[in-house]
Amino acid sequence: MNKIQELYADLKKKHGHPQGQWLLWCKRPKTLREKEWVIIESILTQITNWRNVQLAMDNLKRARSDSLQKIAKLNKAKLSQLIKPAGFYKQKSDYLLRLAKFVLQKGGVKKLEKMPLDKLREELLFLKGIGRETADSILLYALEKPIFTVDEYTRRLLEREKITNETDYEKLREIFEANIRCDWRLYQDFHALIVIHSKSQL
DNA sequence: AACCAGGAGAGAG
DNA sequence: CTCTCTCATGGT
Numbered sequence: 001m002n003k004i005q006e007l008y009a010d011l012k013k014k015h016g017h018p019q020g021q022w023l024l025w026c027k028r029p030k031t032l033r034e035k036e037w038v039i040i041e042s043i044l045t046q047i048t049n050w051r052n053v054q055l056a057m058d059n060l061k062r063a064r065s066d067s068l069q070k071i072a073k074l075n076k077a078k079l080s081q082l083i084k085p086a087g088f089y090k091q092k093s094d095y096l097l098r099l100a101k102f103v104l105q106k107g108g109v110k111k112l113e114k115m116p117l118d119k120l121r122e123e124l125l126f127l128k129g130i131g132r133e134t135a136d137s138i139l140l141y142a143l144e145k146p147i148f149t150v151d152e153y154t155r156r157l158l159e160r161e162k163i164t165n166e167t168d169y170e171k172l173r174e175i176f177e178a179n180i181r182c183d184w185r186l187y188q189d190f191h192a193l194i195v196i197h198s199k200s201q202l
Numbered sequence: 203a204a205c206c207a208g209g210a211g212a213g214a215g
Numbered sequence: 216c217t218c219t220c221t222c223a224t225g226g227t
Contacts (some may be wrong), residue, residue: 047210148227149208
C-alpha cells in the first residue's frame with residue numbers, strides 16, 4: 001500500500017461515510033435533476049461557506065429555477081438576486097448563465113456525459129468562471145467521471161503528511177490518479193473525506 | 203469587529 | 216509561470 005492509499009484508509013477509518021453536503025454530492029445513483037443541482041452548486045460554492053450556498057439554492061428552488069433549463073432563461077439581474085446569499089453574485093450569475101447555456105447547447109447533461117472526457121474538460125475550462133477545481137468538481141461529482149478534484153485542503157494535507165510539496169494543480173491531480181484505483185466512486189469518497197477532515201482540524 | 207469560506211479572472215512583472 | 220488585486224454575503 002502506498003502513501004496515498006494509506007491516507008485514504010486513515011481518513012476512512014476516522015470519518016466513515018461523508019455526511020452533510022456530501023450526502024448529495026456523493027450520492028449514487030443521482031437523478032438528472034440532482035446532477036444539475038451539483039453543477040449549480042459547484043459554481044455557488046466558490047469561496048463561500050456551505051450555509052450560504054444552501055440559502056441561494058433555497059431561493060432557486062422556491063422560484064422554481066433550480067434547473068439549467070430554467071436558469072438559462074433568467075436575466076442576469078433576476079438570477080443575481082436569487083443567488084445573492086452565496087456572495088460574488090454579479091460574477092456567479094454570469095458564470096452560471098454561461099454554464100447553463102453551454103450544457104443546453106450540448107444537448108443536456110446526458111449528452112455531456114457521452115462526450116470524450118478530455119474534450120469535455122477542455123471545453124469546461126474554456127468557460128468563464130470555471131477553473132480547474134470547479135471543472136473537476138463537475139466532472140467528478142455531477143458527471144461521475146474518474147477525475148480527482150484538487151483543492152487547497154488537498155494540497156495542504158499532502159504537505160502536512162509530508163507526501164509532497166508540489167503546488168501545480170495538474171501534478172497534484174496526477175499524484176492521486178496514479179496511486180489509487182481509477183474509480184469515480186473512490187475519488188468522490190476520498191476527496192470528500194479530505195475536506196471533512198481538514199475542516200475538523202480547525 | 204475582524205476574519206473567513208471547495209476560486210477564478212485580469213493585469214503586472 | 217508566479218504574485219496581487221478584486222469580487223460580496225453571512226456566521227463567528
